[in-house]
Amino acid sequence: xxxxxxxxxxxxxxxxxxxxxxxxxxSGHDTVSWYQQALGQGPQFIFxxxxxxxxxxxxxxxxxxxxQFPNYSSELNVNALLLGDSALYLCASSLGTGGSEQxxxxxxxxxxx
Amino acid sequence: EDQxxxxxxxxxxxxxxxxxxxxxxxxxxxxxxxxxRQDPGKGPEFLFTLYSAGEEKEKERLKATLTKKESFxxxxxxxxxDSATYxxxxxxYGQNFxxxxxxxxxxxx
Numbered sequence: 001x002x003x004x005x006x007x008x009x010x011x012x013x014x015x016x017x018x019x020x021x022x023x024x025x026x027s028g029h030d031t032v033s034w035y036q037q038a039l040g041q042g043p044q045f046i047f048x049x050x051x052x053x054x055x056x057x058x059x060x061x062x063x064x065x066x067x068q069f070p071n072y073s074s075e076l077n078v079n080a081l082l083l084g085d086s087a088l089y090l091c092a093s094s095l096g097t098g099g100s101e102q103x104x105x106x107x108x109x110x111x112x113x
Numbered sequence: 114e115d116q117x118x119x120x121x122x123x124x125x126x127x128x129x130x131x132x133x134x135x136x137x138x139x140x141x142x143x144x145x146x147x148x149x150r151q152d153p154g155k156g157p158e159f160l161f162t163l164y165s166a167g168e169e170k171e172k173e174r175l176k177a178t179l180t181k182k183e184s185f186x187x188x189x190x191x192x193x194x195d196s197a198t199y200x201x202x203x204x205x206y207g208q209n210f211x212x213x214x215x216x217x218x219x220x221x222x
Contacts, residue, residue, distance in 0.1 A: 040214075042213050042215050043210075045209045058209065090156050099144040099145050102159070104149075104156035106156045107156045109154070
């Protein structure tokens with residue numbers, strides 16, 4: 001049973017560039033949430049996708065956008081990268097939006113120079 | 114606004130020395146409280162879900178309990194492999210998961 005997978009593992013970008021991160025949910029899950037985790041802090045909720053629509057959004061600017069595909073996989077896009085966007089980006093999948101536990105992927109480490 | 118705090122920030126234990134981690138929360142209607150373990154540079158690993166005050170869950174050396182304002186993660190006779198950051202998260206009605214900052218646990222042999 002495949003768990004949550006994310007790609008790439010690591011990424012280095014320059015300020016002002018754009019980045020796309022990818023996530024495949026755990027088998028049987030249909031909901032994907034994205035989090036940003038700065039070093040030494042807990043994950044911060046970015047947004048959640050269900051049925052190919054953004055259902056909820058945290059306190060992140062419009063530079064952060066996403067997409068969910070019919071096979072439930074998802075992308076996170078960040079435009080106009082800032083140094084402060086450097087973090088571990090985590091994808092979590094769950095079944096529905098009713099509050100079941102979320103299972104996390106290994107994350108993508110983004111470094112903005 | 115839902116909030117989660119965790120204490121202590123860091124904890125060092127000798128192997129076999131039992132202790133407890135605290136998670137205090139404020140939430141407008143609790144749908145669930147979740148405990149995760151996170152190793153450095155990796156994604157959080159799901160441990161427990163608690164739904165109502167008085168509920169307890171156990172897994173190996175870990176036991177999670179829940180009251181109306183806080184949750185405890187009890188670690189009995191820890192081993193070095195239990196060293197990790199332990200994260201607590203709450204889910205309230207109409208909200209999304211809110212994570213605490215975590216407790217960094219080090220278990221020394």
